Amino acid sequence: MFENLFNYxxxxxxxxxxIEEQELIKNAFTPxxxxxxxxxxxxxxxxxxxxxxxxxxxxxxxxDAKGVEQTVNFFVEDYWADERESFTLMTPSKYCIxxxxxTQLLMITRQDFLDLAVRIPCISEMFRIMDDRHAIANQxxxxxxxxxxxxxxxxxxxxxxxxxxxxxxxHQIASYLGITKETLSRVRKQSVR
Amino acid sequence: MFENLFNYxxxxxxxxxxIEEQELIKNAFTPxxxxxxxxxxxxxxxxxxxxxxxxxxxxxxxxDAKGVEQTVNFFVEDYWADERESFTLMTPSKYCIxxxxxTQLLMITRQDFLDLAVRIPCISEMFRIMDDRHAIANQxxxxxxxxxxxxxxxxxxxxxxxxxxxxxxxHQIASYLGITKETLSRVRKQSVR
DNA sequence: CGATTCTTTGAAAACAGTCAATCTGTGTGG
DNA sequence: CCACACAGATTGACTGTTTTCAAAGAATCG
Numbered sequence: 154m155f156e157n158l159f160n161y162x163x164x165x166x167x168x169x170x171x172i173e174e175q176e177l178i179k180n181a182f183t184p185x186x187x188x189x190x191x192x193x194x195x196x197x198x199x200x201x202x203x204x205x206x207x208x209x210x211x212x213x214x215x216x217d218a219k220g221v222e223q224t225v226n227f228f229v230e231d232y233w234a235d236e237r238e239s240f241t242l243m244t245p246s247k248y249c250i251x252x253x254x255x256t257q258l259l260m261i262t263r264q265d266f267l268d269l270a271v272r273i274p275c276i277s278e279m280f281r282i283m284d285d286r287h288a289i290a291n292q293x294x295x296x297x298x299x300x301x302x303x304x305x306x307x308x309x310x311x312x313x314x315x316x317x318x319x320x321x322x323x324h325q326i327a328s329y330l331g332i333t334k335e336t337l338s339r340v341r342k343q344s345v346r
Numbered sequence: 347m348f349e350n351l352f353n354y355x356x357x358x359x360x361x362x363x364x365i366e367e368q369e370l371i372k373n374a375f376t377p378x379x380x381x382x383x384x385x386x387x388x389x390x391x392x393x394x395x396x397x398x399x400x401x402x403x404x405x406x407x408x409x410d411a412k413g414v415e416q417t418v419n420f421f422v423e424d425y426w427a428d429e430r431e432s433f434t435l436m437t438p439s440k441y442c443i444x445x446x447x448x449t450q451l452l453m454i455t456r457q458d459f460l461d462l463a464v465r466i467p468c469i470s471e472m473f474r475i476m477d478d479r480h481a482i483a484n485q486x487x488x489x490x491x492x493x494x495x496x497x498x499x500x501x502x503x504x505x506x507x508x509x510x511x512x513x514x515x516x517h518q519i520a521s522y523l524g525i526t527k528e529t530l531s532r533v534r535k536q537s538v539r
Numbered sequence: 540c541g542a543t544t545c546t547t548t549g550a551a552a553a554c555a556g557t558c559a560a561t562c563t564g565t566g567t568g569g
Numbered sequence: 570c571c572a573c574a575c576a577g578a579t580t581g582a583c584t585g586t587t588t589t590c591a592a593a594g595a596a597t598c599g
Contacts, residue, residue, distance in 0.1 A: 223493055225485075238482045284477035289431045291484035292418075298491045299524030300416050303555075322577060331492030336555055338579055496587075515545060529587055531547055 155179055157207050158259055161231050166278035174273045181269050182259040187211075187252035193234055194250040199243050202260040203235035209256025210320045214328075215248045224325040227317045233283075234258065253321060303332045304340050348372055350400050351452055354424050359471035367466045374462050375452040380404075380445035386427055387443040392436050395453040396428035402449025403513045407521075408441045417518040420510045426476075427451065446514060496525045497533050 155178065162178075163169055170178070185204065187193060193211060194200050211234050213226035225248065228234045239246035240263055261269075270277040297306055307330060311318055317326070327337035348371065355371075356362055363371070378397065380386060386404060387393045404427050406419035418441065421427045432439035433456055454462075463470040490499055503523060504511055510519070520530035 217493055223489075225489055225492070237478070237485060241478045241482065281473075284481070285430070285434045288477065288480055288484065289434065291481065291488065292430060294488050295484065295491065296416075296418050298488060299418070299522070300410055324577070329492070333556055334578075335557080335580085339555090342579080517545070526588060527546075528548085528589085532587095535547085 154184060154207055154257065155182075155259070157231065158182070158205050161205070162275055162279050165282050166275040168275040168278060170273070170275055174275070177269065177272060178276075181265050182261050185258045185260050187256045187258065189252055189255055191252050192249055193252065193258070194236060194239075194246055194248070196247065196249045197245050198239075200236045200239035200246050200250075201243075201262055203233050203240055203263070203266065204258035204260045206230050206232050206234055207257040207259060209252060209258075210254040211250055211252050211256055212321065212325060213248050213250050214325075222328070224321075224328040227314070227321055227325075227329065229316050229320065298331055303330065303336050304343070306330045306332070307337065307340050308344070347377060347400055347450065348375075348452070350424065351375070351398050354398070355468055355472050358475050359468040361468040361471065363466070363468055367468070370462065370465060371469075374458050375454050378451045378453050380449045380451065382445055382448055384445050385442055386445065386451070387429060387432075387439055387441070389440065389442050390438050391432075393429045393432035393439050393443075394455055396426050396433055396456070396459065397451035397453045399423050399425050399427055400450040400452060402445060402451075403447040404443055404445050404449055405514065405518060406441050406443050407518075415521070417514075417521040420507070420514055420518075420522065422509050422513065446518075491524055496523065496529050497536070499523045499525070500530065500533050501537070 155175070158178065159170055159175060182205070183202075187209070193204060196215065206228055208230060211228040211232075212224050213228070213234075213236060214222055214224045217223050228250075234250055236246045236248045236250065238244060239248075266276075270280055297309055301309070307326075310326070310330060323337055323341075324334035327334040330337070332340075348368070351371065352363055352368060375398070376395075380402070386397060389408065399421055401423060404421040404425075405417050406421070406427075406429060407415055407417045410416050421443075427443055429439045429441045429443060431437060432441075459469075463473055490502055494502070500519075500523060503519070516530055516534075517527035520527040523530070525533075
């Protein structure tokens, strides 16, 4: 079960882990299983743990001013499931994180993770590179959502996130893209031509 | 001139810098002046330097498929002006960064910055906290742009970024918000009532 | 002052959202 | 195995918002 995590770390940091480091990591993480529709984080709670997804699919969502559900992020294998603001600042989360498939996670608190980074160079390197990529990906998403039509956004989504397309229902994908499920349905119909 | 930078680092990392550390920093950064409308980064170039803005205002922009200019970021005092993807991955930038007022910068390459972080704990701590805040801010911006109307987005913008409102023209702000300048003009007219 | 840039306005068109109804597929219990 | 419920996807008609295009009005700068 830890194999995925070790591979992930080494791939990101472009390094290898000693047996001792692997042991440290194994002791720091707690395995957790969630069934479909179980919550990893509930709205209003502080997100104390981040979870590395070994197997499964999750989504981050909230309810807008009108009480309509909005999906803002998807997570699948090799993603870290957390709500960054709550996790970092220890504030109550405005979002929930819900398992959308039966999911196997490896959980860790922020403090334990930071401690690991001090002891294991690979992990601090991984943090740096993750933050870089995260910042780049977020900027791209902003630029897409402010600069492109619904059609273009869906095109980019299927091109860049094929791993999400068939694992989440269209109404969630529509919400993630900032459009309604009806508009997404029409966009898809067009592009099948 | 370095006072702003030292204050910034100490404020972010919640620490203080020794005289030796201050000297290291002074030697690592290169001051640079830009006049209004001069480019710090041109489209197609690799963004080798990030620039700490001591005084002035800049913006990051690009041209979309139709050749229309899009503003995607604003930078003022105490901001770091760079295009993260190009700066991190050393790839040609799809964006330019332009001075929008006469600007005083302190420039540094990525490698020199990383070297400083190794030598000065405050700097690596600052990186960590900057990345956290950056990730949180970006997520908020995504959520606003996918979930809110033009009016709501402008409201949030003026509330959260008052420092930008009167320093950049409305057509740039409109573009940053993902709406047209005409729509922004109408939104503003409404809200004055 | 004249040129340039920025902002506002109006009218028409395009786009996306809303609401309601229908269709489809899946899984459950009788 | 069928009937049913339920969640998801699609469709149509209508509404409302935003864009587009064109023009004119303000503000700024050399």
